[in-house]
Amino acid sequence: MTALSRDEPRAAAPSRPHRGAAALPPGAAALPPGAPVCGRHDEPDPMDWVAALHGAGAEHAEALRRLHALMVRAAAHQVWRMRSALPDPSPGTVEIIVNQAADEAMTALLGKLDSFEGRSRFTTWAFKFAILQAATEVRRVQWQHREVQWRDLDEPRASAHDDPESHAEGADLSRAVAAAMREVLTPYQRRVAVALLVDGVPIDVLADRLGTTRGALYKTLHHVRVRLRVELTARGYLPTRPARSRGGGPGPAPANADYSEAPTTHTGGVR
């Protein structure tokens, strides 16, 4: 078994420079009491955000200030939802995570500003950047001092309790799934599946440790599920179902395809 850990764990420290901070006017995080940030989701946006953010002068500064307030609001919402996962949920730590996530989300949004197509309200579009960043940051902090066990199916979990109940009455389906995992999955696919779905490692934490992306790991997981379902259906454990459109995506993995998708670089460090 290999333990994956970060080479340089990032602390949620106030001294860390905020990437988005340079673009902000002084006091950007605070709105005057009662200042509108956004309206209801079914009302039109009160301002042309894209034009204002592309503009200059006072209008541009005001748009940045309002945007940052939106990001702080959404990041705070997300961190509050996940606060029980934080090793230190004190107000000071939460504030640091919120502001850090808001800054990074704002930078990400401004880099994709021209991709906004107006299919939703701008504020809703903006919120999702902050929510993604804040959730990712909480999961990172949650796991920053924990090793990810990069183990295969038959390697026991290092900290697992030897619970007789969990071994004595293994369901037939459970054994069949384990057997199928050994037979139809690559070692990389098994390890990804075990980490994400058995050991409960968050997908973006594992992606960070392996130097890959959430999307790449989800694609691996999709192939894992397709292969297991095909195998378990062939063995009579799952009902057959009519074929249907697969949405133009990667589709089922052929039995002989190399979908190991193992990343070639490991920025997270492997011990």
Next chain:
Amino acid sequence: MSAPRQPREPVLPPDAVDTLLRDTTPWLSCEECFERMDTYAEATVADPAHVDEAMDTHLRGCAACDEEARSLIDLLRA
């Protein structure tokens, strides 16, 4: 003299079996999920019975995207 203990066959917990066998077709990537999350959230808030098969399937298969979509919906409803 007792017989030597055989290595225990690992038994997957029921929740792991359930999620390993989850049907995640039609395919939608995490990147596409993120692109569509804002319109999906607004449509869901406007109509709680709103159905988007690809998004709904992806969210059942990706815990991280699911948490973020739920959070966005809650924020819009706040």
